[in-house]
Amino acid sequence: MVKIVITADNHLGKYYKKLLPEKLQERRKRLRDAFEEVVNFAIEEKVDIFVQAGDLFDSPNPRNQDLTFVAREFSKMTKNHIKIYAIGGNHDAPNMLESDSYPIRIFEEAGLIKTFSSQSTINYEIFEKDGLNILISGLSHDPRRKGRIDPIEKAIIPSDFPKENNLIKLLILHYSFEKFAHPKAQEPQVSIGTLDLLPFDIYIIGHLHEQNTYRFANKHVIIPGSTERFEFGEENLTPGFYLLTIENKKINYEHIKVKAQPMRNMEIRLTEIISENPTNSIIERIINNSHKDLLLKCKLIGEISLSLYRSINFNKILEAGINSNFLFDLDTQNLRIKGEEIHTLPAPETSVDKNLEMITKKYMEESPEDKDIIIEALNWLKEELKNREIML
Numbered sequence: 014m015v016k017i018v019i020t021a022d023n024h025l026g027k028y029y030k031k032l033l034p035e036k037l038q039e040r041r042k043r044l045r046d047a048f049e050e051v052v053n054f055a056i057e058e059k060v061d062i063f064v065q066a067g068d069l070f071d072s073p074n075p076r077n078q079d080l081t082f083v084a085r086e087f088s089k090m091t092k093n094h095i096k097i098y099a100i101g102g103n104h105d106a107p108n109m110l111e112s113d114s115y116p117i118r119i120f121e122e123a124g125l126i127k128t129f130s131s132q133s134t135i136n137y138e139i140f141e142k143d144g145l146n147i148l149i150s151g152l153s154h155d156p157r158r159k160g161r162i163d164p165i166e167k168a169i170i171p172s173d174f175p176k177e178n179n180l181i182k183l184l185i186l187h188y189s190f191e192k193f194a195h196p197k198a199q200e201p202q203v204s205i206g207t208l209d210l211l212p213f214d215i216y217i218i219g220h221l222h223e224q225n226t227y228r229f230a231n232k233h234v235i236i237p238g239s240t241e242r243f244e245f246g247e248e249n250l251t252p253g254f255y256l257l258t259i260e261n262k263k264i265n266y267e268h269i270k271v272k273a274q275p276m277r278n279m280e281i282r283l284t285e286i287i288s289e290n291p292t293n294s295i296i297e298r299i300i301n302n303s304h305k306d307l308l309l310k311c312k313l314i315g316e317i318s319l320s321l322y323r324s325i326n327f328n329k330i331l332e333a334g335i336n337s338n339f340l341f342d343l344d345t346q347n348l349r350i351k352g353e354e355i356h357t358l359p360a361p362e363t364s365v366d367k368n369l370e371m372i373t374k375k376y377m378e379e380s381p382e383d384k385d386i387i388i389e390a391l392n393w394l395k396e397e398l399k400n401r402e403i404m405l
């Protein structure tokens with residue numbers, strides 16, 4: 014029996030502009046913890062193979078802390094005789110393969126893993142255990158392919174590709190899949206027709222954050238999903254990974270959950286707020302839905318009078334939300350005044366200023382001798398933000 018752990022979309026190092034530095038550090042630690050849970054499972058279950066199907070890192074230039082962490086996790090697995098295969102995703106793909114490479118290549122050069130970093134040729138390797146032969150192949154995400162095309166339609170299969178029937182063939186990809194793609198998504202989608210024509214039995218497809226499986230014509234598609242929820246639209250995801258077992262010709266797989274940070278979306282209809290003090294009633298509702306570890310988004314909705322709008326202290330609401338959650342986002346895009354839309358609020362801008370002031374204060378306390386240059390940097394940053402009209 015061959016046991017395979019399948020993960021993708023770990024997005025290590027993801028940046029959140031709404032988090033202060035210490036919280037951002039904590040959040041990035043949570044993302045690493047989720048990946049470590051997958052690795053520890055693989056070691057405890059004594060699996061043979063570990064597959065990472067792209068977007069291990071959230072950027073093509075990961076931070077040293079995340080690279081060091083991954084080196085440690087990968088070597089933990091190789092010491093336990095687990096063979097690791099990885100491909101590049103859209104987030105960790107360099108702009109040009111000619112001038113740069115996927116960060117996972119570092120671990121390949123260090124002898125820890127095998128990557129499939131070509132974006133056009135399906136390279137492969139044969140894995141053998143107890144007389145069971147599995148062909149493992151992969152194709153990295155090609156960021157130059159845009160629009161709603163089939164990105165693997167023209168994939169090149171090497172001329173020495175084995176044709177034996179007695180070989181279970183597995184292909185690792187990082188693209189959207191037509192069966193589960195968002196109907197409006199304008200990104201490349203792998204089609205069932207292409208998967209049917211290609212000579213593989215099992216397709217492992219990273220990229221979609223919701224886990225899924227699909228069977229057709231004796232072929233299997235496994236979408237591992239992400240190991241965390243990254244955006245507020247992902248509240249209902251169940252982060253995790255797959256355990257695939259192959260015994261003789263029998264193929265089984267199950268989804269295994271990982272501990273993810275709690276996330277919640279809430280809505281407050283302002284037309285329901287009949288109160289002397291609307292600010293406090295809104296804050297009270299937010300606090301009732303808050304806790305220190307939560308990623309909370311509060312949507313204010315409804316059509317209200319200008320006088321009610323003016324009586325609401327959005328800064329105070331934002332501050333209360335930030336103080337009682339891990340991350341708080343106040344969404345006012347669906348708030349209307351007499352049929353007019355309010356596109357932006359002064360609140361978020363002030364909060365960028367406030368964050369800047371807090372950071373500046375901290376730096377000045379740490380190194381008072383650099384006070385002048387820190388103030389100069391602060392003023393330059395404020396000016397830049399104004400010029401670029403950057404808001405939260």
Ligand SMILES: [Mn+2]
Binds near residue numbers: 067
């Ligand atoms: Mn992706």
